[in-house]
Amino acid sequence: MPILNCAGCSSAFLGLSFLLHKLGVTVHRCLQSRAPQYLMNCCHPTSDVASRQRLRSSSRHHLVVPRYRRSTLGRRAFSVAGPMAWNALPDDLRDPSLSADNFRKRLKTHLFWTLSALEALRNVLYKFKTYLLTYLQNTQDCLISFSTS
Secondary structure, eight states, rough: OOSSOTTTTHHHHHHHHHHHHHHHHHHHHTTTTSSSSHHTTTBBGGGGGGGGSSSHHHTTTTTOOOOOOOTSGGGGSEEEHHHHHHHHOOTTOOTTOOOOEEEHHHHHHHHHHHHHHHHHHHHHHHHHHHHHHHHHHHHHHHHHHHOOO
């Protein structure tokens, strides 16, 4: 079930929003101890690591992102992608006291506005590219006609 239902949104943005929604909900379940143990083992708050307790990220409810090798699954593995997606969320969404329903609603709204803005930016850039190519073509045509006369 897609997250966004806007006519101008491309399938790539719908796929991305679905993936981010699933990652966010799964990580939230892990932090609420409502996920399988093997997934909960992948989500470690920075406040639980002794050497990172005084960092700003520990008070902002960030998760530890483990190092990964590019030659393997790397950043696509849940142990990396989950914490990276969680850390990219705004502070109000990373609040551990949010209920599951409230978190889903806020995450859906956040993804809708973020990805809608990206889609709008993509459209503006496409129009600018078209304008620029037309301008350059006209300039080139003028230069060619000027040099032949």
